[in-house]
C-alpha cells in the first residue's frame with residue numbers, strides 16, 4: 338500500500354518531463370550506432386574497462402533527490418524497484434527494459450567515460466556449462482558464486498558492493514551484499530530450442546510472453562540470489578548483460594518483419610489475471626518450475642524470482658491515476674505508453690524505443 342502511494346507520487350512528479358537525452362547520439366536521428374557485442378567477444382582490455390566503469394557508477398554520488406540513494410548505482414536500482422509491478426508481466430516489459438539499457442549505458446558513458454562496446458551475455462553459448470561461463474570469471478568477469486550461509490559473492494570485482502534499498506524501498510539498516518546462488522539446472526531455460534520457439538512467435542503478445550518466460554527466467558534464476566529477485570535484480574551488474582541478450586532476441590524477432598513489428602505492441606499496463614493472459618502461459622508460469630526440470634531447487638531471493646504476485650502486483654485492478662499516467666487511454670499498452678526512469682533520463686514513449694536504429698536507442702547487435 339505504502340509503496341503504491343510512493344510510486345504514484347513519484348510517477349506524478351515526473352509526468353511533465355519530456356524530451357530525450359541523447360548524450361552519445363547526435364540528436365538528429367541515428368548516424369553512429371552504439372555497438373552491442375557478446376561479452377565473450379570483448380577483448381580483455383574492453384572487459385576491464387567495462388568493469389571499471391561499472392565500479393565507477395557504484396562509486397559516483399547520486400544526482401537525483403532520491404532519499405537513501407547514495408550512488409548512481411543506487412539510483413538505477415531505485416528506478417527498477419519503484420515500478421517493478423508495472424514493468425513485468427505487462428505489455429511494456431520489453432520496451433521498458435530496452436529503455437533501461439539506454440539509461441544505464443548513458444550513465445556509464447557520460448559519468449564514467451566508458452567508450453567500448455556495450456556487452457550482452459550470449460547465454461545459449463553457456464547453457465551447458467554455466468559454472469565456467471566467462472561472465473563469471475573472477476579476474477576478467479563479474480566474479481563467481483555466492484559463498485557461506487548468506488551466499489554473498491566472495492570474489493571478483495563486486496565483493497564490496499552493498500545495496501541501500503530493500504524491496505519496499507525502505508533503507509536497509511545494514512546494507513546487504515550481492516547474493517548469488519548459481520543453478521545450472523534453472524539456466525537450461527536459455528536453450529536454443531526455447532529461443533527458437535520465441536523467435537517463431539507470430540504476434541507481439543506471443544513473443545512477449547515467450548521471452549519473459551523461459552529465456553528471461555533462465556538468466557535470473559540461473560544466477561540466483563539478487564538476480565532472482567524481481568525488484569532487486571538490477572543490483573547485480575549481470576542484469577544488464579542478461580537484459581541486453583533478451584532485448585537482442587526481441588530485436589531479432591522484430592527484424593523478421595520490420596514494417597509491422599516496429600509498431601506492434603500490446604498487453605496490459607497493469608498485470609492482469611492469468612486467465613486474461615493472451616498466451617495463457619508465460620506470466621502464469623513464472624513462479625513455477627516450468628522453466629526448468631522439477632529437480633531444480635528454488636532460487637534464493639525469497640519471493641523474488643519472476644513471481645508476479647510480488648509487491649502487490651498480481652491481479653491489481655487498473656487504477657485511474659496510473660492509466661492516466663501511462664497515457665494509453667486505457668489498460669492496453671500502446672506506442673504512447675510512458676516510460677520512466679526516476680528522472681535519470683527524461684521520460685520517453687514506447688514509440689521512441691521500438692526501433693533499435695532510431696534516434697533514442699541507436700544501437701546495433703553484432
Ligand SMILES: [Cu+2]
Pocket residue numbers: 417424425434567
Ligand atoms: Cu526488470
